[in-house]
Each structure stands twice: as structure tokens, then as C-alpha cells.
Amino acid sequence: SVEFLDMLTCLDVDQLSGQVISVGSSVLHTGRSESGRFIRQVGVDGNDYSLVETDSCAALRWDLLSVWANAGKDENEFYNLVQAFTTQAFALDMLRIGFNGKSRAKTTDPEANPNGEDVNIGWHERMKTLLGGNQIMTDPVVLDAAGDYKSLDAMASDLINAKIPAQFRNDPRLVVLVGADLVAAE
Incomplete structure (x- = not known):
């Protein structure tokens, strides 16, 4: 499931809010013209974004850290295990929030919202407002x-x-x- 994130575009931005710019369109850009060059104009459009500070944290039990620190074939094994665990945990959270997010609470409640419904606006919720939701x-x-x-x-x-x-x-x-x-x- 984490592999799904590779299909998404996630870019760093300098501003907390702004506009996502989509260059181009899904029309045919290749062809011929008897009177000269075949030319298709590239459109530029987009939608707005607004970022809020969101924390990701993975606390590992001491006994697990002790096992991991003493396991492995070399000194990088511990780092690799922690890195793999946290990367997967945070990626799965992105997917949960992406599919289930409904709102942005100032203080989130993971007990009441186990799929991150209150962490951020998810993809489904976003599509309900985009173009009046006519694609839902x-x-x-x-x-x-x-x-x-x-x-x-x-x-x-x-x-x-x-x-x-x-x-x-x-x-x-x-x-x-x-x-x-x-x-x-x-």
C-alpha cells in the first residue's frame, strides 16, 4: 500500500499557502499539419493549497530498541531498522489521512479518529468540494x-x-x- 505514494506528486514549497500550478493538459500533443508545424498550446491552471504544522512521531519501546541496537550484521543495522519502521509508519499515516481526512482540528484526537479524520482534509473530502463534487x-x-x-x-x-x-x-x-x-x- 505504501507504494501508492510513489504515484503521487509531493513537492516542497516555500509558502504556507499558495496555488498548485498544473502545466499542460491531457490532450494529444503530437501530430502533423499540412500547412506547417503541428502546435498545441499548453494550458496553465491549478488550485489553492494551505499548509498547517503537523507532527509525525514514532516512539519505540526501550526493550525493542535494545534488541535492535544489538542485532544485525553491522553498525548500520540499528539505524536501518529504525528508519524503515518510521518511514513505513509515517507513509501509512499519510495514506490513512489521505483517504479518510475530513477536517483540520487544532488538537487531534486519535482515539475518536483512528484514521486521522481530524488531521487534515483528505482526498475524498477535497473532491467533494472541487468542481461542486460532480465527479463523486x-x-x-x-x-x-x-x-x-x-x-x-x-x-x-x-x-x-x-x-x-x-x-x-x-x-x-x-x-x-x-x-x-x-x-x-x-
């Missing part, structure tokens, strides 16, 4: 032999054709993410 399916649907969709393939196909803009539908990078509940239902 909100009507309940049934996945079974007598339901709205007979298979996950049919559901994904309808989602792509109904909610994804035409220029993105055949993009080879297009991925449909499916939750465990839908996989179990099929």
Missing part, C-alpha cells in the same frame, strides 16, 4: 447479480465513463482503487 458518486448502488452492477468490472467501467473526463479515460496511468468491502462483495 453519492447515490447508493448494489453490487450483486440482481443489483445495479453485476461485477466490479461493470462498476469500474461505469465510473470511468460517467465520472472521468473523456480525455483521461484512456490514459494508461488510470487506476481504479477498490476497497476490501467491494472485493469481498464480489
